[in-house]
Amino acid sequence: MKHFIVGILLLLPTPLAAQTERGPYARIAILRPHDGHTVDFEAGYIRHLEFHRQAKDTWVWYGWTIWAGERQRWFVYATFGHTAASLDSPVAPADDERDNISNVTPHAQFLGNAVYEYLPGLSRGTGEPQPTARLELTTVDLVPGAARAFESALSAEQSRLQNETLWYRMVAGGTAPRY
């Protein structure tokens, strides 16, 4: 099990209310700024978000920098609360890629992108995290075949959760089973 504390919510390009379709799916992805390129990376990423704004992207994009963890200073970007159909309809993919190539890829490596499903029966919250200053991110890789027992044990403890606690099951994008 890996714990990371992801700190400093950097960027929130659109109001949380802008994304109207709600569903259980999330995309969580990782960028690693090139060594010594932090300033250029952040400036490029902000320019890229301006592309999203101009393209009238209705998705909400969270941006965090990892503060505690072996991936310290890597950048996590994510979007939550999607239906499958919504994930199939991102804003202008070809233009998005072109702008990424202009503004982001010169300054960072793309090191992962995964699709997750929110599990309300194990969680306390809506599946769309509150944009708090700090976020604790825990990644759990299970032994094959242990998913049912794991979910059932967490479900039994759900009523004890006092604070926002959001569990997601990875659908694709890495080693499975992963939560």
Added chain:
Amino acid sequence: MLHGPYARISILRPHDGDTVDFEAGYIRHLEWHRQAKDTWVWYGWTIWAGERQRWFVYATFGHSAASLDNPVAPAEDERDNILNVIRHGQFLGSALYEYLPGLSHGTGEPQPTARLELTTVDLVPGTEKVFEAALSAEQSRLQSETLWYRMVAGGTAPRFVRLRPRPNLSAILDGRSEQALPDKVNDSIAKTTIEILNLRPTMSYGLEKSP
């Protein structure tokens, strides 16, 4: 082309910041294949979901052993690779697989759909027979195209890969009930990795349009 059970699946990682040049170079290389009258079909996908995000997968399917022994003009192919591809990407693996029709639903040559779920399963040594028997027992339940291959050479063994071509992400997400492997194989599995790939029609060669 003689049809047979063998496939080659390979990986290229474009150099950081070189995506445009890599893609242009690869397309030029495919033009070399066209001019050389290559009769093989080459699929090209970009990994979208996975730790190898933005890496490029190229593959050819449905070969006999004799066919794999007769690729188009290898020396010229290499020369063109050096001119157009190597300077913009790293070759990070090439493996040979055998299609397993008894575990699968489909022909062994994937439909060229927009999305592809790629599952790589590394097994505990000695468990291959149990694994294959369990998947074979579930074969009749498969509703959608599901293609299993056993790695012959090119990586850590025993390794199996499963391809599930789908028209869109919704079909992958809505079809999650077919994603899980039978409980009987849990003790056989050392590691499972699931990735989603996007077909790149302009970086493919000889594909027919998906029905």
